Amino acid sequence: MHIDRFPSRLLENAVNEFAKLPGIGRKSALRLVLHLLKQDVQDVEIFGNSLIQLRSEIKHCKICHNISDTDICGICSNPSRNPSLICVVENIKDVMSVENTHQFNGLYHVLGGIISPMDGIGPSDLEIESLVKRAEAGDIDEVILALSTTMEGDTTNFFIFKKLKNTNVKISTLARGVSIGDELEYTDEVTLGRSIVNRMNFEDSIIR
Amino acid sequence: MHIDRFPSRLLENAVNEFAKLPGIGRKSALRLVLHLLKQDVQDVEIFGNSLIQLRSEIKHCKICHNISDTDICGICSNPSRNPSLICVVENIKDVMSVENTHQFNGLYHVLGGIISPMDGIGPSDLEIESLVKRAEAGDIDEVILALSTTMEGDTTNFFIFKKLKNTNVKISTLARGVSIGDELEYTDEVTLGRSIVNRMNFEDSIIR
Numbered sequence: 001m002h003i004d005r006f007p008s009r010l011l012e013n014a015v016n017e018f019a020k021l022p023g024i025g026r027k028s029a030l031r032l033v034l035h036l037l038k039q040d041v042q043d044v045e046i047f048g049n050s051l052i053q054l055r056s057e058i059k060h061c062k063i064c065h066n067i068s069d070t071d072i073c074g075i076c077s078n079p080s081r082n083p084s085l086i087c088v089v090e091n092i093k094d095v096m097s098v099e100n101t102h103q104f105n106g107l108y109h110v111l112g113g114i115i116s117p118m119d120g121i122g123p124s125d126l127e128i129e130s131l132v133k134r135a136e137a138g139d140i141d142e143v144i145l146a147l148s149t150t151m152e153g154d155t156t157n158f159f160i161f162k163k164l165k166n167t168n169v170k171i172s173t174l175a176r177g178v179s180i181g182d183e184l185e186y187t188d189e190v191t192l193g194r195s196i197v198n199r200m201n202f203e204d205s206i207i208r
Numbered sequence: 209m210h211i212d213r214f215p216s217r218l219l220e221n222a223v224n225e226f227a228k229l230p231g232i233g234r235k236s237a238l239r240l241v242l243h244l245l246k247q248d249v250q251d252v253e254i255f256g257n258s259l260i261q262l263r264s265e266i267k268h269c270k271i272c273h274n275i276s277d278t279d280i281c282g283i284c285s286n287p288s289r290n291p292s293l294i295c296v297v298e299n300i301k302d303v304m305s306v307e308n309t310h311q312f313n314g315l316y317h318v319l320g321g322i323i324s325p326m327d328g329i330g331p332s333d334l335e336i337e338s339l340v341k342r343a344e345a346g347d348i349d350e351v352i353l354a355l356s357t358t359m360e361g362d363t364t365n366f367f368i369f370k371k372l373k374n375t376n377v378k379i380s381t382l383a384r385g386v387s388i389g390d391e392l393e394y395t396d397e398v399t400l401g402r403s404i405v406n407r408m409n410f411e412d413s414i415i416r
């Protein structure tokens with residue numbers, strides 16, 4: 001079905017707007033818009049306004065650059081968290097992923113991306129200078145680099161490592177190895193090779 | 209990734225709203241919301257307002273019940289269309305599908321659904337009485353029933369047929385047969401059987 005003949009300009013506008021979203025084609029957009037047409041006027045207003053309000057009122061934490069409803073985010077302002085430990089991540093989703101492990105009690109630093117010359121993203125487009133300032137200000141014991149294990153992630157790791165190596169901060173990175181639940185048969189050779197070289201004490205590997 | 213730890217209430221609200229849409233889970237909702245966060249404030253306002261405006265300002269044509277920006281839709285008010293021919297369809301999408309064939313120059317009647325006792329939809333929930341009134345008002349030569357070839361569609365067809373059989377209106381339905389481009393091997397037996405019984409003049413079958 002081609003959907004070029006809209007019975008209403010309002011309908012066409014709404015479909016065009018929805019179809020701008022990633023992964024939503026024009027047929028899906030029409031389906032979603034027709035669904036909204038069946039909802040209460042009030043509910044659609046709540047939906048539309050929740051997006052407008054999010055975009056216009058959202059803030060970025062002045063310390064870690066995570067998104068936040070306040071100038072300093074809930075993690076940075078939480079006195080029970082360890083302010084001497086910083087986990088460096090690419091984006092907001094990664095903060096949520098690490099938080100969901102319940103294994104980290106330090107603070108974050110959100111870069112807002114990773115170095116990717118192919119996409120025209122260089123170090124100056126990222127929150128790297130502000131990370132260096134946090135490290136130089138003292139009170140930081142360790143920076144954990146928690147970026148993707150891709151070429152871009154490794155490049156960014158190395159760039160940050162060079163920037164921080166003259167400070168007294170310890171620099172660590174996520175353990176790399178065989179995923180828990182993975183079968184060796186399906187683990188790639190590089191990961192398997194590194195996990196033999198960097199083999200760990202058996203007692204430390206037990207999940208308690 | 210569980211996404212229960214949102215760094216912002218605004219973000220959480222927007223994700224919850226998006227996840228109410230059919231076929232959009234919480235992870236997709238988060239992806240879409242983070243995409244919107246990267247767009248201009250103005251563009252997000254246009255998006256949100258296009259939905260709110262659609263829902264609050266949309267009208268239904270007083271003649272055919274299709275959605276419309278005006279009291280009488282663009283099809284019903286078009287003087288070059290044949291007002292003596294009415295195509296009865298289930299919903300707005302079906303109007304668009306028939307329009308896109310460029311093969312129909314009459315008017316429509318949108319039922320707003322089909323009779324489906326399983327879903328609690330009876331004849332009184334649909335625009336059937338208004339169709340009967342249009343037929344009884346005269347000036348209508350033919351009503352084409354263009355509903356789905358399902359049990360619910362057939363039930364609705366038969367209900368409308370009984371309501372209209374005492375008027376002078378000719379009642380027709382879409383041709384059923386082998387789809388153009390289909391191989392006989394994969395055509396179901398019922399369709400194939402009926403297309404032999406209702407075989408047509410060869411010259412009429414040629415698409416010009």
